Amino acid sequence: MRYVWALLISFLLLGASIEDARKANEAYDEGNYEEAISLYKKAIDADPENAKLYFNLASALAKSEQSEEAIRTFEQFKSMTNSTEEKAKANYNIGKVLSDNQKWGKAVDYFKKSLRYMAGDADAKHNFELAKKKLQEQQNQQNKNKQNQQNQRQENNEQNQDQQQQDQQNQQNQKNQQNQDQQNKQQxxxxxxxxxxxxxxxxxxxxxxxxxxxxxxxxxxxxKSSNEKDW
Structure with a gap:
């Protein structure tokens, strides 16, 4: 992951920030990113105008998978430097952070921003094309899932309609049988x-x-009538 590492600090810092920055770089190189984050923040407190400290802090945050805070800090770094190369690196790093989180649409945008500052950057071009490909695959999968959901809803609706028709037929059959039983009973x-x-x-x-x-x-x-004499 190119650029997601600390920039070389020129130790033209103030007081205790020199030692904090040196220790932070050592912790970063050793993979102790939480310690590096804490030390970079201390160095920033001592020298809040040093832009490279913000870049290094953002890099450590990215390494520790604190993605949202890393992106905010890279954006802050961009506002503090006029160097097109450093802006390109910050945009590239943000694109990588977004790619790691499979946010391909936003990653494409940031790789494109990086290329605006450094059009010949081969790594930025490669990751820009890769992010576009992943975005298309993601959109295709989303469309497929959406179509499957629509098909499933349609199938469920058809099944519900069939079931309703069957229930109505059963009810009618039951009613007819009741009427027939009543007629038979009356007869x-x-x-x-x-x-x-x-x-x-x-x-x-x-x-x-x-x-x-x-x-x-x-x-x-x-x-009695037959016994009477006929006078």
């Missing part, structure tokens, strides 16, 4: 209770007695 002879049967039986017996009584009466009258 079936109703069962007679024991009390009703006894009542009907008594009525029939009573009717039979009345008919028998009437028959006997008619027979008696007929017999």
């Amino acid at each position: 079936q002879p109703q069962k007679m209770s024991k009390a009703q049967a006894q009542k009907i039986l008594k009525a029939l017996e009573q009717k039979e007695k009345e008919l028998l009584k009437q028959f006997k009466k008619q027979k008696t009258e007929s017999s």
Whole structure:
């Protein structure tokens, strides 16, 4: 990762900042980035106008994966220098930080900014083209995922519609069956209770007695009529 390292500090610093900067560079070289960050900040407190301290601090922050703070500090460094080469390096480093976080769109922008200051920088050109390729792949994948989501939603909608139709058909079938059961029930002879049967039986017996009584009466009258003399 070119440029994401500390710039050489010319030790024209003030007081204690010289020792802090030297120790910070040593910690950086040894990979002790948290210690380097702390020491660079102390050196900046002692010499806040030294732009290279901000570049080194930003580099240490990038190495420790404190991406957002690293980018802010590189931007601060850019505002403190008039050197096109240093601005190009800061933009390049920001592009690398963004690339490491797969923020390809913004990375493309910063590599492009770096090339505006140093058009012949082969590394910047290579990373610019690589970031563009990754951005296109990312966009293609996002479009693919979006299409898959749309297809899935459409499939789910179709399944829901089929299920609703099936539910409606089942409900209609159930309703039809209930109506048929009701019709069958109405057509079936109703069962007679024991009390009703006894009542009907008594009525029939009573009717039979009345008919028998009437028959006997008619027979008696007929017999009397036949025994009378015809004067």
